Amino acid sequence: MEFTCSRPELLEGVNAVIRAVSSKPQIPVLSGIYMETNDHVLRLVATDMEIGIEYKIPVQTNQSGATVVNARVFNEMVRRLPDSPVMFSTAGDHAALKVRYHGSEVTLNTMNPQEFPLLPTILDGDRVTLKASNFKEMTRLVSFAASTDEARPWFTGVLWDFHPDGLRWVATDTHRLAMLVGEVVHQQIAEPRQLILHGKTLSDVAKLLDDDDQELHMIMTSSQVLLEADRLRVILRIIDGQYPKYQQVIPREWKTRITISVKALSEAVDRASLASIGKEGSNIVKLSMDKDSLQIRSNSPEVGHIYEEVWIDMQGEPIPIAFNYRYLQEALRVIGGDQVYLDLSGTLVPGVLRPLQDERYLYLIVPVRTV
Amino acid sequence: MKKITTRLIALEEHLQGLLAEIELLKMEAYALEAENQRLRAQRANVTPEEMNRVEDNARMLQGEGYDNLARLYQEGFHICHVHFGQPRTGEECLFCMTFLHKE
Numbered sequence: 001m002e003f004t005c006s007r008p009e010l011l012e013g014v015n016a017v018i019r020a021v022s023s024k025p026q027i028p029v030l031s032g033i034y035m036e037t038n039d040h041v042l043r044l045v046a047t048d049m050e051i052g053i054e055y056k057i058p059v060q061t062n063q064s065g066a067t068v069v070n071a072r073v074f075n076e077m078v079r080r081l082p083d084s085p086v087m088f089s090t091a092g093d094h095a096a097l098k099v100r101y102h103g104s105e106v107t108l109n110t111m112n113p114q115e116f117p118l119l120p121t122i123l124d125g126d127r128v129t130l131k132a133s134n135f136k137e138m139t140r141l142v143s144f145a146a147s148t149d150e151a152r153p154w155f156t157g158v159l160w161d162f163h164p165d166g167l168r169w170v171a172t173d174t175h176r177l178a179m180l181v182g183e184v185v186h187q188q189i190a191e192p193r194q195l196i197l198h199g200k201t202l203s204d205v206a207k208l209l210d211d212d213d214q215e216l217h218m219i220m221t222s223s224q225v226l227l228e229a230d231r232l233r234v235i236l237r238i239i240d241g242q243y244p245k246y247q248q249v250i251p252r253e254w255k256t257r258i259t260i261s262v263k264a265l266s267e268a269v270d271r272a273s274l275a276s277i278g279k280e281g282s283n284i285v286k287l288s289m290d291k292d293s294l295q296i297r298s299n300s301p302e303v304g305h306i307y308e309e310v311w312i313d314m315q316g317e318p319i320p321i322a323f324n325y326r327y328l329q330e331a332l333r334v335i336g337g338d339q340v341y342l343d344l345s346g347t348l349v350p351g352v353l354r355p356l357q358d359e360r361y362l363y364l365i366v367p368v369r370t371v
Numbered sequence: 372m373k374k375i376t377t378r379l380i381a382l383e384e385h386l387q388g389l390l391a392e393i394e395l396l397k398m399e400a401y402a403l404e405a406e407n408q409r410l411r412a413q414r415a416n417v418t419p420e421e422m423n424r425v426e427d428n429a430r431m432l433q434g435e436g437y438d439n440l441a442r443l444y445q446e447g448f449h450i451c452h453v454h455f456g457q458p459r460t461g462e463e464c465l466f467c468m469t470f471l472h473k474e
Contacts, residue, residue: 152454174453174464244453249469324462349472350465366463 001065002089003037007081009057013044014071014078016055016232019204021071022048027115032068034116035088037061045119046071047235051201052119054233055208065090066113067097077106119235125221126193128167129186132229133212138169139203140334141361142180146199147173154241157196161243162189170246171199174366176327177246177350181360185215196239197225205234250364251352254343256316259356260294262340266332268308272298273325275306284368285325289318298325319344321351322368331363441471 017033025031026049034045042059045052067090077099086101090110099106138158147155159170167182209216209229217228220238227234272285276298286297289312296308321344332340335355343352353363417425440450444467449457451466459467 172465174466175462177465244451244466249465346472348468350468364465366465366468368463 001035001037001067002063002087003042003059003061004085004087005042005057005059006085007078007083009059010042010081010086011078013042013055013057014075016208017044017046017053018071018075019208020046020048020051020053029068029111029115030117031070031072032111032116033071033074034066034068034113034118036064036066036113038064045116047117047119049117050237051198052235053208054119056231056233063089067095068111068113068116069097069108070111073108077108119233120224122219122221122224122226122235125219125226126162126189127186128162128184128189128218128220130182130216130218131185131212132209132214132216134183135202135216136206136209136212138180138182139199139206142169142171142178143199143203144171144330144334145173145176145178145363146171148200149173153239154196154243156198156200157239158199158202159243159246160195160197162187162194163192170243172244172246172364175324176331176366177249177364178331179246179250179362179364183360193220194243195220195225196241196243197236198239201236205232205236208232208234249350250362251343251345251349254316254345254352256289256314256319256344258289258294258342258344259313259339260310260342262332262335262338262355264310265294265340265342266329268294268296268310269325269328269332272296272306272308273329274298275300275303276325277303282368283324283326284322284370285328286320286322286370288320289314316344319347321347322370323351323365324368327365331365335361335363444471 014033021033022030030048032046034043036043036045037059038061040058040061042057042061043054044057045054047053081099082101084101086099089098089100090096094112095110097108097110099108142158146158150156155173157171159168161168161170167184167187169180169182171178205227209232211230214230219226219228223238225236225238227236269285273283276283276285277300284298288295288297291314292311294310294312296306296310298306331353335353337355337357339356341352341354341356343354348367348369350364350366353365355361444450444459447459447461449455449459449464449467451464451470453466454464
């Protein structure tokens with residue numbers, strides 16, 4: 001194997017695949033990055049058997065071949081390389097990888113490329129095409145609402161609910177729920193189906209998509225999903241389990257609708273949170289309202305008392321309610337647009353945030369009992 | 372000839388006896404059919420009083436069930452189908468609250 005490439009391109013590839021390298025590999029070869037050159041393309045592959053990432057970069061190939069290098073060491077080395085062209089070569093499948101630049105030379109130990117489990121080729125399955133911008137929007141607006149508790153794996157995922165009219169993404173940790181209607185470019189699905197994909201991994205994949213206009217092609221089997229975009233190919237495992245019936249928890253109506261500035265509410269909650277952080281404060285902010293203003297109160301014997309007031313427009317009767325400030329704060333940070341509706345139906349009924357100009361999204365927060 | 376007339380009279384009397392017995396049996400069959408119809412109707416249609424009694428009982432059982440679930444939730448356990456019976460971490464659960472609210 002022999003090829004020449006520049007540091008920025010190689011670094012981009014290594015950064016992409018290194019997310020799939022496990023810190024505790026099941027077999028030694030999984031601590032490595034598989035490199036293969038063929039026809040002026042360098043293919044980098046890494047997998048921890050849960051997720052597999054393949055990234056292709058154009059290089060000048062002098063001789064085809066494959067090798068596996070330790071991911072951590074290779075990543076650190078690539079970062080330290082000069083910006084000039086760098087030549088990589090191996091004398092055979094089991095030989096060390098020689099890296100040459102200027103007059104310098106690095107020799108890295110390698111592993112047997114034939115032991116590396118390459119990503120399966122998926123050809124048959126349901127197919128969906130999305131815009132990268134829509135996929136990224138989903139990870140921004142929905143993924144964060146998923147749980148981090150691995151004991152309940154299906155809640156660590158984002159539900160992809162395919163139905164005849166399109167696609168809905170849902171994530172919940174049972175204390176809040178985010179839902180976004182997807183904009184599918186093309187869909188070829190045998191019958192309505194639901195699948196759960198790990199939320200954190202989806203966010204990682206979104207970071208690898210730099211061009212918002214590019215199309216993301218998905219092929220879905222019963223256990224795996226293949227995501228393909230331009231230079232990137234990712235294989236994800238579908239999380240087993242039945243997602244709870246999320247439609248039941250979304251209130252169909254509201255009794256009180258508050259129209260409020262996202263920025264003003266976000267800043268007020270941020271300030272109020274100071275007196276709700278900690279053991280005594282229990283992370284609670286209490287909301288009360290009248291026709292023109294929303295009052296936010298927080299109280300902690302350790303810190304003191306904070307009272308915030310925000311101008312609002314209210315339809316319906318005032319409903320005093322209390323929320324965990326974190327669930328409000330996290331949603332307000334990602335919701336775009338100037339204004340948002342806060343729909344309430346009762347002190348103990350989940351509140352719903354809906355951006356004014358975007359009916360595709362909603363965010364539900366379970367209230368906290370304060371009595 | 373007289374002998375034949377006597378025999379015919381005897382036969383006539385016998386037939387009249389049979390007809391009288393048929394008439395009696397007919398009345399008995401009618402009474403049985405009427406009773407059967409009344410019993411069928413009684414079995415099919417529960418009286419309003421009985422209906423109320425059954426409904427009150429069901430309502431009481433349902434109310435007890437709801438109260439038990441609400442108490443279980445207050446004591447810190449999930450009552451939703453997702454995590455039924457598991458301890459809550461202290462925070463409210465969206466699915467449990469929807470369930471309680473729906474009830």
